[in-house]
Amino acid sequence: MKKIGFLSFGHWSDARGSRVRSAEESLRQSLELAVAAEEIGIAAAHFRVHHFAAQQSSPLPLLATIAARTSRLEVGTGVIDMRYEAPLHLAEEAASLDLLSGGRVQLGIGRGSPEAADRGYQRFGHTPRDDESPADLARRHTASFLSAIGGDGIATPAPESGRAGALLPITPVSPGLRERVLWGAGNLDTALWAARQGMQLMSSTVIIDDKGIPFEHLQREQIDGFRSAWREAAWPWEPRVTVVRSIVPLVDDLSRAYFGADPRRDEGSGVLQGLAYRFGGSFTGEPEELVERLRADSALAAADTVLITIPNQLGVDYNARQLAAVHAIGRELGWHE
Incomplete structure (x- = not known):
């Protein structure tokens, strides 16, 4: 069995043809689509996170609102850039959201993709140490975050509290959330690293590697390596792999008008920040x-x-029809009943 979810970038624009013209419309339509998706039978709603751009940037309030309007839908991200995050604050908010949702959070985190601002994480108060790269900063924040949501003691009790001894954990702690953190892995090495940290794998439509082999083979190598590293690490919970795909069924005049002219958009390669x-x-x-x-x-x-x-x-109506069509395709493939 395979779950089907959607990943939204949450764009808004006042360009001609856009049905999402402001941040408010983006948030409200994201909620409407998530509710419609659950009615269709879609299992998860994930949202991309970008800063200093006309996209979603603070997903947890949106996810909390979606969780309050749904009962089965998993809610998550894809991914939160940990360079920008205060890890203990994020841990408290994520745990509260998980408790409110009844354990439906699938939190995707990672090093993040290129952002609109040059070193924008510094404007959020986070600067790599002298011996750190930006990726090292993201991993340091991630280690603090994982420790916190796992319930580890972090802070020394205040002398006047009368609680000498054990370090204090953050509150609240949501049991099981530590097992439902996904790392957005950009290549095989980061997939192996995620497994060793006990994080689930999220593999997108871009892999920072090009061995001259088809994309699906690169991604399958990533998945197989992740599962092997997970077995070696012997984490006591089950590994879970999430992949992202662009799937566009041509089911009506509108979908054919937008996407039917070039139905086979092949994979390709390029160079991103020198890689x-x-x-x-x-x-x-x-x-x-x-x-x-x-x-x-x-x-x-x-x-x-x-x-x-x-x-x-x-818009919501178009995307709901597309999700219904993908859900029907999934049934034909035996992904769900």
Whole structure:
């Protein structure tokens, strides 16, 4: 069985044709789509996080509102850039959200992708130490965050409290949340690192590696390496792999008008900040064709959850129809009943 969720970038723009023209509309429509997705049978709603841009930047209030309006839908991120985060504050907020949602949080965190601002995390008060890179800063924040949500003692009791002895943990602590943190891994090495830290794997449509082999093979290598490293680390909970895919069923005139002219958008490669990368192609076509193409994807076959990227600026009705079509395709593939 495989869960299906959606991943929204939460864009807004007043450009011609956009149905999401402000931050308020982006938030309200994200809530509406999440409610509709649960009614369709979609299992998870995830939101991308970017700062200093016309996208979602503070996801936890949105996730809390979605959790209050739904009963089964998992809520999560993909991903929170840990360079920008005060880890103990994030731990308190994430634990509170998890308790309110009844344990439905799937929190995706990571080093983050390129942001609009140059070293914007410094404006948030976070600067790498002299011996650190920005990636090291993200990992240091991550270690503090994982320790905190796991209930470890952190702070020395105040002398006047009369509580000498054990260090104080953050409050609240939500049992099980530590097991539901996903690391957005950009390559095989970071996937192995995530497994050794006891974090679940989230693998996107971009891998910072290009060995001249198809994207799905690169991603399958990442997944297999993660599962092997998890077994070696012997964590007492089950590993979970989430992959992101662009899946666009052509089911009506609108979807054909937007995406039907170039239905086979192949994968490719490029250079990002001096590093070679490969990106996955788009699965666009008639539903019957997509069933066979998705069945042949070896990396997708190895995943536990697939998150469908959505063009959120096309509005709630369009994306709800697309999610319903993907849900039907998933049934044909045996991903769910």
